[in-house]
Amino acid sequence: MIPRTLEKTVERAMRTFPAVLIIGPRQSGKTTLLRILATLSRPTSGLVRVAAYQLPQAEADLRNHLGLVSHQPLLYGDLTAEENLQFFSKLYSISEDRIREVLDIVGLVKRKDDLVRNFSRGMQQRLAIGRAILHNPQILLLDEPYTGLDQEAGEILDSLLLGNAREGRTVLMTSHNLVRAANLATRVDLLSRGRITASVPTSQLGSKDLIEFYREGLRGGGPV
Amino acid sequence: MRSYLRAVGAVIWKDFRAEWRNRENLSAMLVFALLVILIFNFALELDLQARASLSAGVLWTTFIFAGTIGLNRSLAVEKDRGCLDGLLLAPVDRSVIFFGKAIGNLAFMLLVEAIVLPVFNFLYGLNVFQPGFLGVVVLGSIGYAAVGTLLSTMVVQARTRDILLPILLFPLTLPVVIAAVKASQGFFQNLPLGEFSVWINLLVAYDLIFIAVAFMVFDYVLED
Numbered sequence: 334m335i336p337r338t339l340e341k342t343v344e345r346a347m348r349t350f351p352a353v354l355i356i357g358p359r360q361s362g363k364t365t366l367l368r369i370l371a372t373l374s375r376p377t378s379g380l381v382r383v384a385a386y387q388l389p390q391a392e393a394d395l396r397n398h399l400g401l402v403s404h405q406p407l408l409y410g411d412l413t414a415e416e417n418l419q420f421f422s423k424l425y426s427i428s429e430d431r432i433r434e435v436l437d438i439v440g441l442v443k444r445k446d447d448l449v450r451n452f453s454r455g456m457q458q459r460l461a462i463g464r465a466i467l468h469n470p471q472i473l474l475l476d477e478p479y480t481g482l483d484q485e486a487g488e489i490l491d492s493l494l495l496g497n498a499r500e501g502r503t504v505l506m507t508s509h510n511l512v513r514a515a516n517l518a519t520r521v522d523l524l525s526r527g528r529i530t531a532s533v534p535t536s537q538l539g540s541k542d543l544i545e546f547y548r549e550g551l552r553g554g555g556p557v
Numbered sequence: 558m559r560s561y562l563r564a565v566g567a568v569i570w571k572d573f574r575a576e577w578r579n580r581e582n583l584s585a586m587l588v589f590a591l592l593v594i595l596i597f598n599f600a601l602e603l604d605l606q607a608r609a610s611l612s613a614g615v616l617w618t619t620f621i622f623a624g625t626i627g628l629n630r631s632l633a634v635e636k637d638r639g640c641l642d643g644l645l646l647a648p649v650d651r652s653v654i655f656f657g658k659a660i661g662n663l664a665f666m667l668l669v670e671a672i673v674l675p676v677f678n679f680l681y682g683l684n685v686f687q688p689g690f691l692g693v694v695v696l697g698s699i700g701y702a703a704v705g706t707l708l709s710t711m712v713v714q715a716r717t718r719d720i721l722l723p724i725l726l727f728p729l730t731l732p733v734v735i736a737a738v739k740a741s742q743g744f745f746q747n748l749p750l751g752e753f754s755v756w757i758n759l760l761v762a763y764d765l766i767f768i769a770v771a772f773m774v775f776d777y778v779l780e781d
């Protein structure tokens with residue numbers, strides 16, 4: 334069982350580096366970390382503060398500014414793509430115009446009336462990205478966002494993340510696709526047994542260095 | 558308050574929309590309820606007096622078991638594709654989810670009851686179209702849907718949720734079932750209201766108490 338304690342380094346990293354890639358072996362706590370930040374889980378000990386929001390007190394306020402792309406699409410198979418976004422727009426009190434805008438961003442305008450259960454994994458993931466950005470969140474949490482994505486969806490996600498970085502929004506993601514994700518990130522953090530054991534700006538890493546950094550970090554010899 | 562009601566409405570709209578497409582929940586509940594009513598009708602060859610005293614039990618057993626099928630499916634749908642996380646990410650009070658799901662479950666129960674009651678009237682020869690009796694049906698269903706929604710949310714994470722729900726639900730809803738059966742018997746036997754009004758009062762009290770309890774504890778029930 335991973336101790337669900339957040340390290341202050343995460344908050345510091347997010348403040349200084351708007352696009353942080355979290356890497357680590359299986360069971361290192363990547364998903365747990367994202368779930369805690371997304372207010373879906375509560376830590377067993379320690380304090381959690383995201384931006385100015387102290388959790389769990391300010392959970393509902395923080396959720397206004399959070400978007401999450403998870404392993405699962407978090408979508409209803411028996412609703413169409415548009416109906417799914419309509420449903421979430423009502424929960425977030427967002428106008429209908431934004432739905433068309435988001436469908437356009439994720440390239441699903443032509444399939445908006447199709448049931449999500451008939452979508453391919455890549456299309457579902459595209460719509461999941463649309464759901465996550467529907468309310469223009471300031472913080473985007475992505476848990477293995479490239480898993481199952483087709484080429485087009487991968488490019489959409491890349492451009493979305495680059496756009497987010499340009500607009501100064503915070504992106505925190507986990508990925509096993511180290512090279513691709515690191516290209517979009519400004520910082521890479523290594524998580525091991527629930528703790529950040531190494532942290533380095535991507536500007537200091539080439540693709541070979543990145544893999545070496547990962548291996549070194551796992552052995553406990555990486556830069557901290 | 559307006560956005561709260563809008564969010565509750567969105568959850569109900571979503572459940573109805575999905576049910577309209579697949580009709581899995583309603584058809585399972587309805588077929589089950591009609592079969593039970595038919596089986597009891599042929600199994601118990603009763604005279605008129607015995608019918609008036611026993612049929613209320615048959616009717617409520619049918620409603621309770623059919624309702625459990627609906628409750629099990631209602632939250633399982635949210636869990637299966639990670640949709641519950643999608644709901645939890647929304648910046649709304651979590652009681653919105655409880656009221657949305659509970660009202661949806663209640664509406665499905667009432668729909669099934671509206672179809673079963675005329676069949677029951679035909680087979681058992683008892684007058685079910687009395688405003689007082691219909692009020693008892695609504696009150697009993699409210700209590701059952703409220704407690705059932707709370708408990709089905711509790712067990713939704715469990716692998717054995719299909720078995721766990723009835724084991725937890727039936728003992729807890731015993732007061733509502735007994736009160737509903739006694740009050741229904743009173744109407745079927747044309748007793749003076751004063752003789753069984755205590756059971757109707759119990760139903761009202763049970764509904765109010767359990768709606769309040771569910772409202773207060775639902776956030777903790779959802780905690781991961």
